[in-house]
Structures are given as structure tokens and as C-alpha cells.
Amino acid sequence: MSALFAALVIGTVAGTLIGTIGAGAGALLVPSLMFFAGQSMQGAVGVTLAMQTIPVGIGGAYLYYKKGLIDLWVVAAVAIGMLAGILGGGALATSGDISPVKLELILGVVLVVLGGVTIAKTLLGYPKRNS
Numbered sequence: 001m002s003a004l005f006a007a008l009v010i011g012t013v014a015g016t017l018i019g020t021i022g023a024g025a026g027a028l029l030v031p032s033l034m035f036f037a038g039q040s041m042q043g044a045v046g047v048t049l050a051m052q053t054i055p056v057g058i059g060g061a062y063l064y065y066k067k068g069l070i071d072l073w074v075v076a077a078v079a080i081g082m083l084a085g086i087l088g089g090g091a092l093a094t095s096g097d098i099s100p101v102k103l104e105l106i107l108g109v110v111l112v113v114l115g116g117v118t119i120a121k122t123l124l125g126y127p128k129r130n131s
Contacts, residue, residue: 004038011051027064027111041103042094049086097130 015029020040025093026048033044 003037003039007033007047010036016058027114030107031111041100041107045090045093049090 010029010032010047014032017028026045029048029051030041030044033039040045060121061070092098098106
């Protein structure tokens, strides 16, 4: 399978999952681009950041906004925090101070921890929901 075709398939699957369950693009796309499309860790992060810009995200966000499910104040707060974090994290990841192997290890640990917390909270019924 060519890298571009793999990227198309990855984008379609990830887009479906992101739109359905809100899984982070980085959590899905970065490992998928690395393992199936031959991207380096930094390359996969760069592709993920580039595709999350307005042209891609606005369509999905509009669907949720239209249903009254998006608090724009929360969006603004998260965006400000993410911008600061992305600039700092991107500078660190591309500085060469952390090896690609360590970056992959960090990603793997974060995914395992977040997955475990999500499963535990779901099984324990936390937080309580009306639906």
C-alpha cells in the first residue's frame, strides 16, 4: 500500500472516530501515520497539526455547534492553552533534545494511561450523566 493511500485510509478512519467519539487526532493519527504511512514521529505530529487547522475541523465542529453542544468560552480557553502548549511542545520536540524513540515512548505511555483512566471511569460510572 502506498504511503499516500495509507494516509487517505488513516484520515478516513480517524475522521470517523474523531467525529463519533471525539478521540484526539494526535492519539489516532500520530501512531497510525508512523506505522502505516512511514512518517517519523515529528513528521506525523506536523501532519496532524497541519490538518487540524480550520479547513478540516470547522465542518465537524459546526455539526456539534448547530446542536448547541459547544460552549464557545470553553473553546476559547482550550484554544489559548493549546496554542501555548503546542508552541512549547513543538519547540521541544523539534529541538533534538528528546530523541524520536523517547518521543514515541512518551506518546505510548500517555495513550495507555488515558485509555486506562477512560475505561476505569466508564466502568465505575463516573462522571454521572443524564443520558
